[in-house]
Amino acid sequence: MAEVTQDFKDKVLTILAEVCESDEIKKNPDLQLFDEGLLDSFATISLVVEFEQQLEISVPISDFNREEWATPNMIVNQLAERK
Amino acid sequence: MISFIPYASFQFFTLIAFLLAPIIILGLMGMRNTLYNDCVAILMTFLIFAAQPEQLISILLFIIWQAVLIKGYLAIRTKNNNSACFYIAIVLAIIPLFLVKLSADVPALNFIGFLGISYVSFKSIQMIMDIRDGLLKEIPLIQYFRFIVFFPTISSGPIDRYRRFREDTSKIPTSVEYRTLLYQGLNKIFLGFLYKYIIGYLIHKYWMGSPMLLPDTLSSIWLYMYGYSMYLFFDFAGYSNFAIGVSYLMGVRTPENFNKPFISRNIKDFWNRWHMTLSFWFRDYIYMRFVYTAVKKKWLKNRYLISDIGLTLNFLVMGFWHGFMLQYIIYGIYHATAFILFDKFERFNKKHPFWPKDNKWMHALSVVITFHVICFSFLIFSGRLDFLWQR
Numbered sequence: 018m019a020e021v022t023q024d025f026k027d028k029v030l031t032i033l034a035e036v037c038e039s040d041e042i043k044k045n046p047d048l049q050l051f052d053e054g055l056l057d058s059f060a061t062i063s064l065v066v067e068f069e070q071q072l073e074i075s076v077p078i079s080d081f082n083r084e085e086w087a088t089p090n091m092i093v094n095q096l097a098e099r100k
Numbered sequence: 101m102i103s104f105i106p107y108a109s110f111q112f113f114t115l116i117a118f119l120l121a122p123i124i125i126l127g128l129m130g131m132r133n134t135l136y137n138d139c140v141a142i143l144m145t146f147l148i149f150a151a152q153p154e155q156l157i158s159i160l161l162f163i164i165w166q167a168v169l170i171k172g173y174l175a176i177r178t179k180n181n182n183s184a185c186f187y188i189a190i191v192l193a194i195i196p197l198f199l200v201k202l203s204a205d206v207p208a209l210n211f212i213g214f215l216g217i218s219y220v221s222f223k224s225i226q227m228i229m230d231i232r233d234g235l236l237k238e239i240p241l242i243q244y245f246r247f248i249v250f251f252p253t254i255s256s257g258p259i260d261r262y263r264r265f266r267e268d269t270s271k272i273p274t275s276v277e278y279r280t281l282l283y284q285g286l287n288k289i290f291l292g293f294l295y296k297y298i299i300g301y302l303i304h305k306y307w308m309g310s311p312m313l314l315p316d317t318l319s320s321i322w323l324y325m326y327g328y329s330m331y332l333f334f335d336f337a338g339y340s341n342f343a344i345g346v347s348y349l350m351g352v353r354t355p356e357n358f359n360k361p362f363i364s365r366n367i368k369d370f371w372n373r374w375h376m377t378l379s380f381w382f383r384d385y386i387y388m389r390f391v392y393t394a395v396k397k398k399w400l401k402n403r404y405l406i407s408d409i410g411l412t413l414n415f416l417v418m419g420f421w422h423g424f425m426l427q428y429i430i431y432g433i434y435h436a437t438a439f440i441l442f443d444k445f446e447r448f449n450k451k452h453p454f455w456p457k458d459n460k461w462m463h464a465l466s467v468v469i470t471f472h473v474i475c476f477s478f479l480i481f482s483g484r485l486d487f488l489w490q491r
Contacts, residue, residue, distance in 0.1 A: 038450075057368070058383055059407050059443075062392045069396075077233035078388050079226075 021097045029093045032071060036064045046089040074099050104147040105215065106255045107292070107342040115147070120349050124282060127351060130275035137350065138242075144251035148215070155214035162196055162217065163248055166224040167241065169193055170231070174239060177231050186232045193228055197221040201424050216255040218421060222381055223248055227262050229385055235263065243269070252346035256339060258357045258377035268352045278351065285348030288341040296338025303331045316487060325479040332478055333361065336375070361474075365466045367438045368446075370474055378418075387414040407443070412436045422481075426489060431481045438473055 034042045037055040042048060050056040056064070061081055069075050074096055086092050104112050119140050126133055149156040173189040176182070200217050203209035227244075230236045239262075247265050273281060307313075307327035313320040340357035347354035355377050364370035371379045391410040393399075400406050412433075419432020449455050456462050479485060 058388050059391065059403075062388060062395060063403070065392065066395055077235055078392050079230060079233055079384050080235060 021093055025097065025100075026093050028072065029068075029096055030089055032067045033064065033089055033092065036060055036067060042089050046093075048089060049087055050089070050092075051083050051087060068096065072096065072100075103151045104144075106148060106251070107296075107339060116144075116346060119143070120346070123350060127273065127278040127282065127349075128275060130272065130278065132272045132351065138246070141246065141249055141251055145249045145254070148251065148254065152214075154211050158212050158217075159214040159220075159249075162214070162220070163245070165196065166193060166220075166248065167244060170224060170227055170239060170244065171241070173228055174231050174236070177234075178237075181232070181234075186228070189228050190225065193221065193225050201420070204424055219257045219259055220248055220254065222257075222259045222378075223262065226381065226385055229389070230262065250347070250352070252350065252352075253343045253354055256336075256343070258340055258343060258354050259381050260352075260354055260377070264355070265352065273351050281348045281351060281353075285345040288345030288348065292338045292341035292345060294338070295334045295341060300331055300334035300338055303327055303334060307331075321479070321484060324482075324484055325475050328482045328484065329475040329478045332482075333358070362471055363467055364470050364474070365463065366446075366470055367435070367442045367473060370470060371439075374474075382414050382418055386417055387411060390414075404443075404447075408440045411439050411443075415439065425483075427480055427483045427486055431477055434477050434480060438477075 030043050030046070033050075034040055037050065037060060039055055042050075042055070048055070062078065065076050065078055065081060076096075076099065086095055102111055103109065104115060106112060122133070122136060123140070126136075145159070146156070149159055169189055169192055173185065176185050196212070197218055199209055200213035203213060227236065227239070231239075243266060246269060247260070247262050250260070250265070253260065308324060308331055313324045313327070337358045344354045344356065357376050357378075359373040359376065361370060361374040364373055371383075387410045390413055391406055394406045394410070395403060400409075415432040415436035416429070417432075418435075419428045419430075422428035422431070445455075
């Protein structure tokens, strides 16, 4: 597993909270984003574009599957591995 | 020649029971003989299409054509990531399917095509897309063949993903894991019999086939709509259960196709539950790719408009994919419209909440409304309404 700094985590969570329009994400990093209706295909794309522009990490959209990117924590770890 | 169309006859089930027996025995011992499995794959591909030699030739040519494309594009992609090459590869991969769909209108093309061409095409198109994304760096030919002609799903899906399939075929389940797979697989196969050959059959024979539903009156069309929707579900979910069950027996966890679609809360929910491997394929490889490209290249300022165009494209292509016929195109446009309207409704409700989500009565009402929106789309799909525009 790649190392995750607090600073990096905060950045990712801020982007997530913005795209999902919900602050719940910062309080509960194990929230099931798709099941809760906070993320859908459309929001996923905004998310991928933001990650690319703000963090300079590119994720192919077909790689963003809903099982491995289900919660804020999982997203942080997935991104950290691609840094 | 006896026909071995998958899951359509008693002979087919007898044959696979016989061929799968060694696989099951080895599986229970935590083993797998890849050579035997490959021989079964070749034999089955041959038997499924042998009754119609032109289909057999079509599928062989198709497999070679796609293999050349995939290998060729992979070789180009490792050198450079040229967009034009990617689009050319995609067009070339779609051409056989396009010609087959066109053959419904152009009799001269009737000799080409084979059962399941649209499902197999999806598999090779997604591989080209994954190569483009840099997710597939190497594709051994033998792995490609195993994926493309995986006989349990060759005729009508479910549509698996290459990278997922590769994991299953490269890993041999332990004896304990296999016992679970076997149990679940057999369970699904028997569920398939219940769905397709008992419930589906009865609905088809006594409900849809009832002489009372023949006249073009509102009430008989209305009743036909419910019958057809139920039949469509039980027939196809039954088939899917067979295909998934037999995959399990071969140690491959082919993804599910249905998840109680008729209790969907809204149209979005419905497409996450109905013919899932198809709708997810369309979502990932058409809608999302289109929206992503459009957002990134800033084709339009309004992202919601981009999404709406993406949805229209998504469902229109799905309509055409079902066949170049008016009823399918209208079905596609209908779903695009329903989806876009629901999106607007959802956004509005987020800003000015008026439709509570947690209330169980409202939930029930949402399910009933969604159910009828869906059933009506199937009525269009069924062709029962064709008399309206064919007169």
